[in-house]
Amino acid sequence: MSEKSLKSQxxxxxxxxxxxxxxxxxxxxxxxxxxxxxxSKAFQGFGALxxxxxxxxxxxxxxxxxxxxxLALCALSVAFASRTGVFNIGGAGQFILGGxxxxxxxxxxxxxxxxxxxxxxxxxxxxxxxxxxxxxxxxxxxxxxxxxxxxxxxxYIGVYLANMFVLDYFYDVxxxxxxxVAQSAMVPRLGxxxxxxxxxxxxxxxxxxxxxxxxxxxxxxTTFGYQITACGNNPDASRYAGINAKKxxxxxxxxxxxxxxxxxxxxxxxxxxxxIAISDATPAQPMTGICASxxxxxxxxxxxxxxxxxxxxxxxxxxxxxxxxxxEIVDIVTAAIIYCSAFVILINKAIRVLSARFQRKGKxx
Amino acid sequence: MSYAVEMLxxxxxxxxxxxxxxxxxxxxxxxxxxxxxxxxxxxSTLMSILFGLYSADEGTIRINExxxxxxxxxxxxxxxxxMVHQHFKLIHNFTVLENIILGAESQKYSVLDMKTxxxxxxxxxxxxxxxxxxxxxxxxxxxxxxxxxxxxxxxYRDNDILIFDEPTAVLLPDEIDELIEIIKNLVAEGKTIxxxxxxLDEIKRVADRCTVLRRGRVxxxxxxxxxxxxxxxxxxxxxxxxxxxxxxxxxLGTPSTILEVQDLCVKKRNERKNKVDHVSFRVQAGEIAxxxxxxxxxxxxxxxxxxxxxxxxxxxxLCGEDISHRSVRYRNCHGLSHxxxxxxxxxxxxxxxxxxxxxxxxxxxxxxxxxxLILTGAVNEYADRLIEKYDIRSGQGRETAAGSLSGxxxxxxxxxxxxxxxxxxxxxxxPTRGLDVGAIEQIQAQLVKQRNAGKAVLLVSLELEEVMSxxxxxxxxHDGRIVADHLDPKKITMKELGLYMAGVKGGATDV
Ligand SMILES: Nc1ncnc2c1ncn2[C@@H]1O[C@H](COP(=O)(O)OP(=O)(O)OP(=O)(O)O)[C@@H](O)[C@H]1O
Ligand SMILES: [Mg+2]
Numbered sequence: 001m002s003e004k005s006l007k008s009q010x011x012x013x014x015x016x017x018x019x020x021x022x023x024x025x026x027x028x029x030x031x032x033x034x035x036x037x038x039x040s041k042a043f044q045g046f047g048a049l050x051x052x053x054x055x056x057x058x059x060x061x062x063x064x065x066x067x068x069x070x071l072a073l074c075a076l077s078v079a080f081a082s083r084t085g086v087f088n089i090g091g092a093g094q095f096i097l098g099g100x101x102x103x104x105x106x107x108x109x110x111x112x113x114x115x116x117x118x119x120x121x122x123x124x125x126x127x128x129x130x131x132x133x134x135x136x137x138x139x140x141x142x143x144x145x146x147x148x149x150x151x152x153x154x155x156y157i158g159v160y161l162a163n164m165f166v167l168d169y170f171y172d173v174x175x176x177x178x179x180x181v182a183q184s185a186m187v188p189r190l191g192x193x194x195x196x197x198x199x200x201x202x203x204x205x206x207x208x209x210x211x212x213x214x215x216x217x218x219x220x221x222t223t224f225g226y227q228i229t230a231c232g233n234n235p236d237a238s239r240y241a242g243i244n245a246k247k248x249x250x251x252x253x254x255x256x257x258x259x260x261x262x263x264x265x266x267x268x269x270x271x272x273x274x275x276i277a278i279s280d281a282t283p284a285q286p287m288t289g290i291c292a293s294x295x296x297x298x299x300x301x302x303x304x305x306x307x308x309x310x311x312x313x314x315x316x317x318x319x320x321x322x323x324x325x326x327x328e329i330v331d332i333v334t335a336a337i338i339y340c341s342a343f344v345i346l347i348n349k350a351i352r353v354l355s356a357r358f359q360r361k362g363k364x365x
Numbered sequence: 366m367s368y369a370v371e372m373l374x375x376x377x378x379x380x381x382x383x384x385x386x387x388x389x390x391x392x393x394x395x396x397x398x399x400x401x402x403x404x405x406x407x408x409s410t411l412m413s414i415l416f417g418l419y420s421a422d423e424g425t426i427r428i429n430e431x432x433x434x435x436x437x438x439x440x441x442x443x444x445x446x447x448m449v450h451q452h453f454k455l456i457h458n459f460t461v462l463e464n465i466i467l468g469a470e471s472q473k474y475s476v477l478d479m480k481t482x483x484x485x486x487x488x489x490x491x492x493x494x495x496x497x498x499x500x501x502x503x504x505x506x507x508x509x510x511x512x513x514x515x516x517x518x519x520x521y522r523d524n525d526i527l528i529f530d531e532p533t534a535v536l537l538p539d540e541i542d543e544l545i546e547i548i549k550n551l552v553a554e555g556k557t558i559x560x561x562x563x564x565l566d567e568i569k570r571v572a573d574r575c576t577v578l579r580r581g582r583v584x585x586x587x588x589x590x591x592x593x594x595x596x597x598x599x600x601x602x603x604x605x606x607x608x609x610x611x612x613x614x615x616x617l618g619t620p621s622t623i624l625e626v627q628d629l630c631v632k633k634r635n636e637r638k639n640k641v642d643h644v645s646f647r648v649q650a651g652e653i654a655x656x657x658x659x660x661x662x663x664x665x666x667x668x669x670x671x672x673x674x675x676x677x678x679x680x681x682x683l684c685g686e687d688i689s690h691r692s693v694r695y696r697n698c699h700g701l702s703h704x705x706x707x708x709x710x711x712x713x714x715x716x717x718x719x720x721x722x723x724x725x726x727x728x729x730x731x732x733x734x735x736x737x738l739i740l741t742g743a744v745n746e747y748a749d750r751l752i753e754k755y756d757i758r759s760g761q762g763r764e765t766a767a768g769s770l771s772g773x774x775x776x777x778x779x780x781x782x783x784x785x786x787x788x789x790x791x792x793x794x795x796p797t798r799g800l801d802v803g804a805i806e807q808i809q810a811q812l813v814k815q816r817n818a819g820k821a822v823l824l825v826s827l828e829l830e831e832v833m834s835x836x837x838x839x840x841x842x843h844d845g846r847i848v849a850d851h852l853d854p855k856k857i858t859m860k861e862l863g864l865y866m867a868g869v870k871g872g873a874t875d876v
Contacts, residue, residue: 240693242692242694
């Protein structure tokens, strides 16, 4: 094996160890929270958390995959933007607008034939998300406004805009939510319901995997990926090289937004959900997506696995309620695990330092 | 004889390369000991080991006759070792005082004891004639001052073994003189100095002994006073080195104007005065025209304007075409090559490997991409060819990340890239900064070759010797204006040139 592949392998494996260590630390911290809140049942509860996802057998995997779809796409959106050096915290706005736009098509454009109806809805969600993302990119690139501030503001505007949109065009007064999406616009099941009966599983996960592979390819092989990575790593050098950094930031944010929009579409068009509730809260998945992206260090393929892990814990969390833990505690524990995972970068560094010391000790002997 | 520092049989490996191979370095107490070696010879690595930034794979370190283990910079500090790095490590929006005490805060009842700290800093600054104002922010002071802050940092920690890694690479000629004074003061007070430099003159002036490294090995340690510059250069490179460029025949083709700048003005935002003030000049095919001047007199802005990186008024014509309003990319593709001033900030993407950096502008050209897909094979082939041709040394060839190249090899990557792309004009800003004499010889020869092949070269350099030996014509920029534009390096003396640069002499008249 060549030196190069050896080294890059070594780096990748430290990344992997760090991610696993981060996840373990998160789990320990979760256990600690449980011990504090309810010592007598802590270990039972923790067991439920760890195994709960499969308490109903293999069909549990269906639920996990269903969560993974949305989460992975949100994380991919964050990862894409951060390659250009932009922190897309505005995923929630892009997500809800993408979802609302897709739902509108799903509810109203029933003249479209089944598969096409779904595809058009998805396309519209991509556009809505891209628009909302590009707005951040534009303000950042041309007016140098912090993407964090704009992102957070646009999240709120996005949520209220989506509410307004639902209220005006496809509102179900009796349920205080949007009208249900037509069957023809729902995410196809493609046999996932046979494989995992009685779960929310649908074909969304295949789309998420496809997007992950596509992004990996863009970063790895295309001139576009080369450009945006250069802009992210060294804006001055990119300018010097004649790379249009402004254009790339806007474009990358549009794509990042589109991915978040797609996440929203697959979430709200899923047969298990198919409506948008009128609510002032920003959707949570995009925030969790930031953690999933951190845990995987922005590696698109890694994100599939980090999202799988977080989804597994989330699914397990529901089961803890069986042991009398109130939902709030469950939320705290899962959140603790998830956010601890975000320490992965720190741990990565620690592993490098420690392994260097360890090697030296070994040599001295 | 007592040694302050002994590094015995030190070996340090990086992936693909042995940066230090059984290196033994012995430094006497109270001497200035120079380290000389080609780019990538392992000087910075060796010093980083002494300072605890890297750990050696093999070998022992003895400080003041006692064996020690230096595992991190704090321990180095405790042993009295301080280091000024090749690239400074200061926090920009902190004041000088804050930077100095950072990490060595003196506390009284766990409150920062600023008063005592200030007293000590001021006293040290006076004792060594450093002239540092403790309340200025780092952003407000010159690079030379920043370096003194680094020196104060070491003195504040009572270090008595001081490492300087290429301290003069970033300094102006008179700042260098001042630094040498400071170093002499330090030695007079009993400090021991380790001094890395590529400039043989400086080593001659300041050092007592010199250890020469080549490709990770020690070639020898010599008494500086009894060794000539040529001998040292030869030890270091392993062959005879021409310390003076031989420019050969001048270009004999038909003279044609490649670059014409007319009435160019550059103004920075929020500044009233023009940084570049109504500047006009031409550069012909087959000449090396040099812009000399003291740093900060508008050179950077002038170059940035020509390269399209900074807005300007006036007219810039390249090969007969008005490019004043063209994009950077357009200029890059239509005959402009640019070796930038700051290699780490502008010239390279540190996370990218050598191959990727070698196609920083050209990755969009048809030979390197098809339908938006990068042709990795073609890029790699091209990279291997340039690495060979320009002797870029690294651990893993084209796959080495630019960030882990030695400083001089980073510069070589940029030069290879800019000279290999199709171009008519090369703007070279400080092209040999931080390079060893062997590499300087090569690069100066490359620039001369460009000229002899009928390309135009616009050289911007702060180093008078380089200006004098390389250029065909010297222009002097002072306070944003060209105060002389046809000085002949064969006729003018360094002293006269200095007067022009200081703005004492000059105006409309030429020599
Ligand atoms: N962190 C690192 N990882 C991998 N290789 C490294 C690293 N640091 C240095 N090297 C390699 O070790 C060798 C020695 O580098 P070093 O920086 O010590 O050279 P140097 O003598 O200081 O050169 P220069 O005069 O150009 O600064 C080089 O080939 C460099 O590529
Ligand atoms: Mg060095």
